[in-house]
Each structure stands twice: as structure tokens, then as C-alpha cells.
Amino acid sequence: MKELNWYYPETLADTAKLVQQKNVFPHGGGTGLLLRKLSAVDGLIELSQLPLQRIKITGDFIEIGGICTYGDVISELMKTDPEHILVKCLHHSANTPLRNRITIGGSIAMFPPWSDLMGALIALDAEVKLLGKNSGDFPISEYIKDKNLHSESLITSVKIQNLPWRSAHYREIRTKSDMPIFNHTVLLKTADGRIDDSRLITVGTASKFTRLSEVEEYLMNRRIETINPSEIEKRVRLKFSGSRIDDPEYVNLKAGIELGRLIQKALRS
């Protein structure tokens, strides 16, 4: 077996150099790395000594360090905003011991199709801070699309606006410990009994995620009592593919039904 080199940097400057070495990768919680074959990996950078496990909450923004775990995010946000969409998304993701290992930075970098995190970050227009070859701040949608941004770079934090949304999250699972086939994230703003703004994201589609713009248009300025679940259902035209999807049409139908229910749930939140 090939020997892995482990690096234990104590400064971000040293980490920036290490991350640009060939076949050397950051190690946050390690759960994603354990799913990969390590034959192409020469070295791992252990990040736990870096100041990246902080969550800063101000009036305007929430900034989450790259090596904060799901558990860290849940426990910190529970103190100030237990109804925050990130609490709802992450609370049922994986299980307690895994939530104590899975990091925010690792989850963004890997973006698996069952991600419970990414829908919320996309809906919230998160901004990703990178260190290394591509140092700088990038909208999360750009980071997802542009694979060049992933190379030789480390996610040091993710920043979201601290705005009050009505929100809800749905995971399509068969058993509690399942990785979801898809999940919906719903953010709504209401004013005077009408929908003022909405952001609806489905993760797990053939294109990884889909913004449900047609449903958002239907909801815009609509009086809450006139929202019709069957109108929502017919505007959901999601493409699903992959080995976990037996019947894409059925999954799309289920996605439409669940979205209608979830919007009602978000309105009650």
C-alpha cells in the first residue's frame, strides 16, 4: 500500500501552499474521503488546527467556518434561530455521530446528490470563500458550475445573509437512515397575506439541483389562500436519472406532491 503523507499546518498561509501541491487534499471530517479510493492521493492536510471551526452570527450575515460540522451548525443556530432552514436541513441528515464529523466545507466541495445542505445554501445565495490557487469569494452557484474553482483550493468559510424566511425542508427517504433520493428546500417571504418572494430548490435531479422557477412565478404575489397544490404539482417537471431512480416519472410526481405540501408547511412555520 502507498504511504499517505499527513500534513498538520497551523497557519492558513502554510495551508494555502500545501493545498496547491499535486495530489494533496484537505481533510476535514474525512467521511467523504473514506468513500473514495485513496490510490490517487499522495497526501492529506489535517485542518483541525486551523481557525476554521467558527460560526460568526451578526445582524446581517452568518459566516460558517469550513471545518464546522453539521452538529456545530445545528447547536450554534439552535441558540439564536431554531427555525433556521439550516437547522431543519441538517437536523435529520445522516445520524448524530456522522453529523459530528461531516464538515460544511467538505460537503460543499463534494456535493453528493443526496446532500441535505446544498439546497439551502443555493436558496440562500451563499458565498464561498476559497484559499489557495483560487483565493477569493464566489457565489455558490458559480462554485458548483466551475470545476476549475475546486482544484488546489480549500473552502475556508461560507457566508449567508441573515434574513428571516418562512422555510421548510423535505427529504424523500424510505427509512430514516436513508440518503434521500431528492430533497426540496422552500424559502418564502410573505406580506399582507401574499407571497412576496420565494426560492424553491430541489437537489438530486439529473442536473444535481434544479430551481423550480415556474412554481416560483406561480407563487409570486399570490394570495396565500388561493395557492392550489395541484397547480404546483403540474408545474413541477423535474428530470431524474441514475441507478437509484427506478421510475423517473413516479419520482417527479412524488416531488410535485411533496412540494405542494412543503409550501403549506413553510407557510405555517
Place this chain on the structure above:
Amino acid sequence: MNGKFVVNGKQYQFNFNSDERLLFTLRNHGFKEVKNGCLEGECGACLILLNGKPVNSCQVFTASAIGKDIKTVKGIGNLHEPHVIQEAFVEAGAVQCGYCTPGMILATYALLQNKPKPSESEIKNALDGNLCRCTGYVKIIEAVKLAAERLNGVKENKALYGEK
């Protein structure tokens, strides 16, 4: 590779492979109470406390845990001096084959450290990473409640008599 670790309050120097999982390092050095289950982070048989937090040791590279504080089930109590949680599991009949029990007990320990009086849903949530294929969980949840009651009773008695 080698590194220093604190296991159950005692310092150790372990040799291990660079891609080794902490589960195997611990078992190779005699901590057989850490059970090898699914190797996927699903079952919780290998659960330990790493710097006080429950994690699956099968999902941790040993090299990433150098210098950290590790607690196995033997670190909270033993045959001579069992922990209240261990006693509660036995009394409630929450142990059958026993393979999941070390992980269950440590998950309970971590829960009760943070939430001395957990609700049933908080208990279920805290044990959501621990699978048991014998008991059906009813007795396990009863054991957690019994342990919480007893630990709170001890604390309340101490407070009553002005002890720390």
C-alpha cells in the same frame, strides 16, 4: 506512522498505517470494547467519544486523531465500578447480544452530559446513529430514562446537602 493519544484519561503512543481507521488502531491496541460493525458509519457499534463528541471510529482516520482525547465505554465505568448508565442498561433489560451496547451507552453518556433531562424525542435523536437488531429499542429508551432519573437524583441529593 505513530502518534500520542489520550484514551480513557491515559496517554498512549500507537503505531498505525497512514490510511488506518481509528477503530482498528484502538482494537489493535487492546480496546476490544470498540466493536467492528458496518464500517460505513451507520450502525454505531464502533462509537467512541472524540474530544467529548460521539463519532463513529470507523469514519475517522487515526492520523487525524493524534493528540486528541478518546473515551471508550471502559472509560466511563468498569465491572468493579459500573457507571449509572451501564447499571441502568442491565436493569432495564436493554442488553441482549450486547454488540451495540458500548456504542449505545456512550451515545447516552454524551446525551446526558448535555441534556440531563431529555425528552423521548431527544433520546431517539441522540441514539439515531446506533442500531440494535435484538431489542426493538423500547428497553433501550427505558434504560436511558432510568439513567437520567438516577443521575438527576444524585445531582439533586448533592445539591440538597450542599455538595459539589
